[in-house]
Amino acid sequence: MKPSRSKPGTADRRRAERAGRWAETLAGLYLQLCFYTIVARRFKTPVGEIDLIVRRGRTLVFVEVKQRAGIEARDMALGAVNMGRISRAAQWYLARNRKFASFDCRFDVLLLAPWRWPHHLKNIFPAQ
Structure with missing residues (x-):
């Protein structure tokens, strides 16, 4: 049987x-x-993971990073952001x-695609 692509050990x-x-x-x-200023990277909690936690002044920002192969796929990656998971982890x-x-807290998404400038979406959903 072929191993699952989602198993941690696969190439x-x-x-x-x-x-x-x-x-x-x-x-x-x-x-x-x-x-x-980076406060934490890949912060793992029992309820989820936050890719980056950064601050500027008195604002703490929880950042979800999405990388895709092309600019079209990059823009569609926004739908893959699990707001509930990020909010609970925050x-x-x-x-x-x-x-x-x-x-003050904020939730941002940083979209990346090869050979493109990062697309920084600020305050993507309200803090609860």
Whole structure:
């Protein structure tokens, strides 16, 4: 029987993992160039993962990074953003990092495609 493509040990899965890490690295560099400070990368919680947590001034931003092979697929990637998962993970993070309790929070999506500038969508859905 052929192994599942979603199993962690398959070559496709490992390649996707590397591509995701590379995309998050590029996204982090881009955000730093835009004067954000990286607070956390690949922050894992029991309720989900947040790709990047950054801040600028008194605003804490939870960033979902989506990389696609082409610009058309990149723009369609917005539908793959699981807002509930990100929101729950952000609440979990804030509950355990009280120093950010007084900060304004925002949810952004950073869309990446090869040989294109990143497309930064700010405040993609309201903080609850």
